[in-house]
Amino acid sequence: MTIVNTSKLSGRLEKLIDFRVGEGASERHPIVLQGNNSCPATDGTQVFLPRRENHFVSEKDNELSIANSTAHEADHIREIDEYFGAEVEQLREQGTNLVQEFHLRNYAELKENPALAGWIDNIVKDRRIDAQRRGQLPGVKKHYEEVLAPAAEYLRPSVKGMSKLDAFREQYLQRSLIGRVVEPISEEHRALLEEVVTLTSTADSIRRDPEVVSRIYQRLKENFDITQSISRLPPMLGTGNHSQPNTGSPQQGYGKEVKPREGREEGKRPKKLDKGEGRLYKPSDKDDDKTGDKKDKKKEDEGIGREDNKDRTSLYQQAQEQYGVRIHVVEPQLTSEMARIEESFRDKYAGEIESMKRTFRQLQLKHYGDKRDFQGQELSYEDYMQSELESRVTGIKGNGRYFRRDTQNEQRPAWAVLADITPSTEQHKILEQIRAGLFINAEALGVTDWPIGLFGFSKNVLYVINDFPERYDSTSSNRIMALQRKDSGGTYLGPPLRTVGSLLRRQKEHPRGITIITDGEDQNFDDAKAAVREVYDQKMYPFLVVIGREFEKYAKGLTEDIGSDHYTVIDRDKVYELPNEMFRLFKTFGIAR
Amino acid sequence: MNFLMKCSDYLKHLELQDKMAQYLVRTDKNEKKTHLLRVGTPAEVAGILYTDFNLQLGNRDITSEDIVNPLSNKSIARVELYQHGNVVSVRSKRKELSAYTQDEEYKEAGIIIPYRKMSKDVLLSRPEYIALEEMGLTHAYFLGDRSSLSQVFCFAKNSDISGIIYSRESDDTSALKGLSLVLAQRIEDQEFIFEFIKK
Numbered sequence: 001m002t003i004v005n006t007s008k009l010s011g012r013l014e015k016l017i018d019f020r021v022g023e024g025a026s027e028r029h030p031i032v033l034q035g036n037n038s039c040p041a042t043d044g045t046q047v048f049l050p051r052r053e054n055h056f057v058s059e060k061d062n063e064l065s066i067a068n069s070t071a072h073e074a075d076h077i078r079e080i081d082e083y084f085g086a087e088v089e090q091l092r093e094q095g096t097n098l099v100q101e102f103h104l105r106n107y108a109e110l111k112e113n114p115a116l117a118g119w120i121d122n123i124v125k126d127r128r129i130d131a132q133r134r135g136q137l138p139g140v141k142k143h144y145e146e147v148l149a150p151a152a153e154y155l156r157p158s159v160k161g162m163s164k165l166d167a168f169r170e171q172y173l174q175r176s177l178i179g180r181v182v183e184p185i186s187e188e189h190r191a192l193l194e195e196v197v198t199l200t201s202t203a204d205s206i207r208r209d210p211e212v213v214s215r216i217y218q219r220l221k222e223n224f225d226i227t228q229s230i231s232r233l234p235p236m237l238g239t240g241n242h243s244q245p246n247t248g249s250p251q252q253g254y255g256k257e258v259k260p261r262e263g264r265e266e267g268k269r270p271k272k273l274d275k276g277e278g279r280l281y282k283p284s285d286k287d288d289d290k291t292g293d294k295k296d297k298k299k300e301d302e303g304i305g306r307e308d309n310k311d312r313t314s315l316y317q318q319a320q321e322q323y324g325v326r327i328h329v330v331e332p333q334l335t336s337e338m339a340r341i342e343e344s345f346r347d348k349y350a351g352e353i354e355s356m357k358r359t360f361r362q363l364q365l366k367h368y369g370d371k372r373d374f375q376g377q378e379l380s381y382e383d384y385m386q387s388e389l390e391s392r393v394t395g396i397k398g399n400g401r402y403f404r405r406d407t408q409n410e411q412r413p414a415w416a417v418l419a420d421i422t423p424s425t426e427q428h429k430i431l432e433q434i435r436a437g438l439f440i441n442a443e444a445l446g447v448t449d450w451p452i453g454l455f456g457f458s459k460n461v462l463y464v465i466n467d468f469p470e471r472y473d474s475t476s477s478n479r480i481m482a483l484q485r486k487d488s489g490g491t492y493l494g495p496p497l498r499t500v501g502s503l504l505r506r507q508k509e510h511p512r513g514i515t516i517i518t519d520g521e522d523q524n525f526d527d528a529k530a531a532v533r534e535v536y537d538q539k540m541y542p543f544l545v546v547i548g549r550e551f552e553k554y555a556k557g558l559t560e561d562i563g564s565d566h567y568t569v570i571d572r573d574k575v576y577e578l579p580n581e582m583f584r585l586f587k588t589f590g591i592a593r
Numbered sequence: 594m595n596f597l598m599k600c601s602d603y604l605k606h607l608e609l610q611d612k613m614a615q616y617l618v619r620t621d622k623n624e625k626k627t628h629l630l631r632v633g634t635p636a637e638v639a640g641i642l643y644t645d646f647n648l649q650l651g652n653r654d655i656t657s658e659d660i661v662n663p664l665s666n667k668s669i670a671r672v673e674l675y676q677h678g679n680v681v682s683v684r685s686k687r688k689e690l691s692a693y694t695q696d697e698e699y700k701e702a703g704i705i706i707p708y709r710k711m712s713k714d715v716l717l718s719r720p721e722y723i724a725l726e727e728m729g730l731t732h733a734y735f736l737g738d739r740s741s742l743s744q745v746f747c748f749a750k751n752s753d754i755s756g757i758i759y760s761r762e763s764d765d766t767s768a769l770k771g772l773s774l775v776l777a778q779r780i781e782d783q784e785f786i787f788e789f790i791k792k
Contacts, residue, residue: 015782019648023752067785136650139789 007343020074040069044098355579356444420518446472459490494527614763
């Protein structure tokens with residue numbers, strides 16, 4: 001299986017957008033890279049693409065698959081431009097999600113289940129634009145017939161066990177988009193399926209869509225209980241997501257705004273046949289179940305479901321007043337150039353990120369019990385005896401194998417990374433090295449489920465990249481790339497460090513640490529030194545990572561109150577030493593073995 | 594054409610370049626043509642291609658384009674796209690003059706010629722090239738002694754691209770060779786479009 005990074009193709013994909021939408025379109029419709037497993041999508045303005053493609057064995061097929069998806073989304077944009085006409089620019093200036101706008105204007109009347117209407121609309125549009133593109137472009141037709149269609153057919157789920165409506169939807173999707181159904185159609189719905197597929201093929205332009213979708217919706221309403229919850233179906237390869245209505249918005253979704261559950265039984269939740277795996281834009285692999293009580297419970301268990309998370313703004317205001325620091329939340333943004341840099345960071349520092357993961361993992365394991373079994377597990381004789389006793393009394397045989405967990409205790413750390421982006425770092429490209437250090441730390445911490453905070457600081461301004469209640473995801477990495485100083489400059493570590501300390505102090509996890517990546521220069525050295533001491537006294541570990549050997553004297557001075565060498569110095573051209581140096585620090589100060 | 598002449602003036606102060614033959618390649622989106630010019634007083638058109646290399650839907654064969662003599666309109670060479678593992682190649686009399694391959698190698702008569710591709714940022718970090726920024730400089734190729742070409746500077750403005758070819762030999766064959774390098778980036782960027790529209 002080969003993996004193709006979308007960012008490496010960005011120039012060619014932008015040309016493709018120009019080719020499908022019109023000259024200069026790629027500037028108006030930027031490509032935004034999402035998670036590795038996200039589905040291609042558009043909000044009518046931007047083209048959202050997965051960061052990587054690896055469905056196919058051949059690199060060429062993976063590249064063409066991304067290209068085809070880009071062309072598909074570009075075709076959606078072209079149709080949206082056609083539909084809204086002169087109004088489109090005004091709507092875009094207002095930041096309107098044009099896909100949502102189309103749905104609101106046309107399907108608000110279909111009150112029983114507007115989500116279903118949106119889903120049908122997606123199929124109708126996808127069928128038309130794919131058919132048109134295959135008709136126009138022989139290469140797309142060939143790729144579809146030889147690669148996409150067989151793979152899509154293979155990946156579709158079985159309709160066995162689905163509700164009647166879901167089974168019909170799945171077969172309607174297969175028949176419309178692949179051209180055939182994988183499993184036999186039930187006699188009961190054969191004629192209906194043919195009818196709706198024929199109706200679908202009559203939608204020859206976006207202007208006909210509302211009428212066609214309404215008719216298909218009515219036919220489904222007559223034959224099924226459409227007020228029932230509809231399950232998520234896996235995405236259709238090459239044409240984006242069909243697990244839910246086309247949201248046009250990777251983060252929020254159409255559903256939230258037009259209440260797709262309107263008119264349905266209360267308390268009934270959509271069944272997840274694919275365990276949420278086919279869901280669009282999950283922030284990370286470990287974060288695929290973000291709905292429901294489970295997540296809340298998990299958060300509570302982990303001590304991160306706190307009330308103060310709800311009101312971060314007031315917390316920031318408090319900190320601003322207390323420490324005299326302005327807090328600026330970095331907006332995520334991703335240009336193709338930034339995506340290229342991010343991808344090059346990811347490639348360049350893959351080994352460092354992996355080592356850093358191992359280093360941080362050590363933070364979890366600190367205390368060891370009296371009895372330690374080197375095999376990892378040991379028999380609990382007490383439980384074994386109890387089991388034997390119970391089986392004799394009840395006559396039900398237990399498995400008789402009871403093991404106690406290793407006596408090693410697991411900790412749950414909370415970690416902050418504070419990067420210096422003051423003007424002094426702009427010399428000799430230190431800022432880029434600091435950004436690399438921040439990126440390596442963030443990527444390594446990002447795979448854990450620990451609360452992590454990523455911050456930048458300059459002249460009394462604290463830039464928030466990722467606050468503790470937030471998950472680290474592609475948006476956070478975008479923010480790292482977008483991190484730029486927006487003040488006049490000046491190096492004052494004290495107030496930002498105290499602010500980060502105050503935020504980290506609220507976390508209940510242990511150990512708590514702050515990695516400060518800096519060049520060590522400070523215009524108020526004594527205050528910075530005092531802040532380092534204060535943070536340490538509040539039982540948080542500050543670690544200075546200084547990039548550039550010439551700044552060692554500052555680092556030494558800043559940390560002399562808390563330990564002789566609570567810092568590490570890394571040569572500018574040796575950022576790859578970061579994981580080893582961090583591990584050495586952790587070991588020195590006994591927070592890792 | 595003026596801005597290319599201006600570029601060439603800027604580059605004149607570089608050593609040796611006054612002694613070299615200079616050729617200009619420029620695409621014209623409005624006329625859907627590409628001109629190959631021999632720089633001199635006056636500049637002379639050495640060849641014309643009836644395409645601007647912006648790939649479009651249509652019935653034209655996009656895999657090859659003839660370079661024709663401006664006076665006789667007879668083919669003097671041919672540009673081939675995505676043939677035999679090359680992104681772009683220039684052939685004359687059934688022989689491959691030059692080619693830029695999909696592995697990013699540059700070949701002359703089938704022999705790999707070492708080169709350095711300099712990005713815009715690298716070039717603009719040197720004072721002698723700063724003035725080229727406003728001309729739309731995108732990148733440049735620097736070739737060693739094994740090639741008859743010395744340097745190829747590439748520019749882009751809106752939908753048109755252009756290039757200045759510095760050649761050690763003053764024959765039009767060198768200009769034809771340089772055409773591969775001038776066109777390579779544009780053709781490479783349109784790889785997917787090519788894949789999709791080719792029959």
